[in-house]
Structure formats: structure tokens, C-alpha cells
Amino acid sequence: MIKATRMLNAQQVSRAWHIIDADGQILGRLASQVATILRGKHKPTFTPHVDTGDCVVVVNAAKIRLTGDKLNQKTYYRHSGYRGGLKAILARHLMEKEPEEIIRKAIVGMLPKTPLGHAMIKKLHVYAGSTHLHRAQGPVARPLRWTARAS
Secondary structure (H helix, E strand, O other): OOOOOOOOOHHHOOOOEEEEEOOOOEHHHHHHHHHHHHHOOOOOOOOOOOOOOOEEEEEOHHHOEOOOOHHHHOEEEEEOOOOOOEEEEEHHHHHHHOHHHHHHHHHHOOOOOOHHHHHHHOOEEEOOOOOOOOHHHOOEEOOOOOOOOOO
């Protein structure tokens, strides 16, 4: 007997809240794991055409690590849409100004660029410090699969 794969619809999805501490974590490794949780791929009921992911709160974004010399070499670009409207900022300056944006940009780059992906981004909450506004939702601390080595 062949068992059919269970496909969920939007009404059957149950969401949990996870809290992830970014203190000392490597940016790309953290972002890939958070993107997996937001997408819902960590659940056995993953359905590609439904937003089955959980909500994620990332704290201590200001203490994230970048390997190599990316802090001085990595550049983030944006364009206003007008001629000569290209703006660039180094990762070092963005880290001083808005440390939450570095993590948000890394995670958004790993999610689908569709309306479903935009819904997943709304479940991401990033904070520079250790305090957050989501205590009422009862987020559960989630250990990461890959942790940064002490160096």
C-alpha cells in the first residue's frame, strides 16, 4: 500500500515562535538556518506552495561575526531608480549604523522572491540587543545546528 504525501493548506498550519541568539555566530550559517525555519523546511509537514514556517526572533544582532575581512570588504548596494542613484555602504558602517539590517539582508536573500517569500519575511524579527518585544508569544530558545568555533 502506498501512502499519500500530506499537503497542508493555510488553515491547517500551526506556528511556533523561536528565539535565536546571534552572539558570536557566523552570519551565513545563522542566516541559512533561520531561512529554513521561516520557510518551514524543518517540519515534516512542509508544503512548498503554503507558508508553513514558524516565527523567528533573532537577538544580539550587533554581536554577529563575519569571516575573513568581509567587515571591510563587503559592500551593500541599493539604487534609487534615478540616474546616478547608486548608493553603497560597507558592512563595517552598516554594522555600526543598523546591525539588524545585515542579518535581515542575508536571510531575505535566501528566501524565495515571490509573494509567498514576502509573507515569510514578515515572520522575522531582528533586534540588535538582547531584549525583544515578543515575550507574550512565548518564544522557545532554539539551538543552532552549526555553532561558531571559539577563536
